Amino acid sequence: MGKIIDCKTLSQKIKDDVKERVDKLKEKGINPKLTVLTNPDDEPSKAYVRNKKRVCEEVGIEFEEIPFNRNIEYKKLLQVANANNPVVVQLPINKDVDTEVTWEVINDYYCCPERDVDGFFKDAFVKPATAKGVMKIFDYINYDLEGKHVCIVGRGKTCAKPLVQMLLDKNATVTVCHSHTQNLEEVTIECDVIISCVGKPHLITKEHIWWGSVVINVGLSVNPETGKLNGDVDFAACKDKAEYITKNTGGVGLLTTACLAENVVELYERRL
Numbered sequence: 001m002g003k004i005i006d007c008k009t010l011s012q013k014i015k016d017d018v019k020e021r022v023d024k025l026k027e028k029g030i031n032p033k034l035t036v037l038t039n040p041d042d043e044p045s046k047a048y049v050r051n052k053k054r055v056c057e058e059v060g061i062e063f064e065e066i067p068f069n070r071n072i073e074y075k076k077l078l079q080v081a082n083a084n085n086p087v088v089v090q091l092p093i094n095k096d097v098d099t100e101v102t103w104e105v106i107n108d109y110y111c112c113p114e115r116d117v118d119g120f121f122k123d124a125f126v127k128p129a130t131a132k133g134v135m136k137i138f139d140y141i142n143y144d145l146e147g148k149h150v151c152i153v154g155r156g157k158t159c160a161k162p163l164v165q166m167l168l169d170k171n172a173t174v175t176v177c178h179s180h181t182q183n184l185e186e187v188t189i190e191c192d193v194i195i196s197c198v199g200k201p202h203l204i205t206k207e208h209i210w211w212g213s214v215v216i217n218v219g220l221s222v223n224p225e226t227g228k229l230n231g232d233v234d235f236a237a238c239k240d241k242a243e244y245i246t247k248n249t250g251g252v253g254l255l256t257t258a259c260l261a262e263n264v265v266e267l268y269e270r271r272l
């Protein structure tokens with residue numbers, strides 16, 4: 001059986017380091033804070049926001065949650081816009097406020113590099129948290145990416161696209177698959193590492209991987225019948241064939257929130 005990558009311990013190491021850095025900032029009179037504009041009508045994002053809040057509280061980052069729908073007061077929005085702490089605009093944005101004007105305000109006030117904690121916008125100071133978390137896995141398991149063939153399944157901007165550059169920087173050979181890729185398993189089976197960032201349950205089966213590969217699950221989807229989270233990777237089937245594998249829940253998600261907290265600290269440290 002392959003080794004299950006212990007994302008819980010890795011996320012704890014990241015949080016311990018972040019907490020130390022938060023304490024140092026506080027000694028200098030700086031109180032790091034994260035504001036999240038949430039969509040009060042989107043069920044899945046409620047869980048993501050809850051996790052961000054929990055991690056921020058654990059490491060001593062002040063957490064502010066602002067429900068962002070048509071009921072939000074203009075005064076409050078302006079107050080957030082004029083503050084200068086890092087901001088997350090939790091997607092999907094509420095449909096009542098998803099207008100061109102809203103996006104202009106977001107782009108003008110929130111998406112400056114000093115506040116862009118997701119690292120999504122041009123000239124961002126920090127790297128997107130999920131991709132950063134995935135890269136930390138390779139250090140943690142002591143896996144040298146140099147010359148390895150990595151397949152990223154998915155080309156979304158939250159994780160897959162940023163990963164391409166990060167993996168190239170480590171001298172990996174990178175193949176990107178997407179919904180138009182034909183015979184996905186013929187591509188993935190050739191690769192040393194498979195990172196699935198799609199959101200389709202059991203897209204990656206044991207037929208998609210070769211013995212001894214590293215299999216990382218990023219994609220998550222909610223089963224509409226049970227309400228439970230599913231991963232892209234058929235964990236039960238793949239765990240015996242992979243050398244290293246992440247769990248679907250209690251896996252990369254833990255690293256995303258820990259790295260988001262790390263990004264908050266990085267943005268504050270840059271200001272010193």
Ligand code: NAP
Nearest residue numbers: 130154155156158178179197198199218219220252253256
């Ligand atoms: P996205 O922008 O919708 O990207 C999904 C990608 O999957 C697209 O590039 C799409 O291809 C590709 N795809 C769809 N069906 C496919 C198939 N049958 N075979 C191969 N590729 C296929 O979503 P995202 O924002 O990147 O997020 C991806 C997943 O990661 C979601 O499930 C999200 O919930 C999850 N996620 C998890 C974490 C975490 O912390 N664990 C963090 C962020 C995101 P096309 O481009 O051709 O449409």
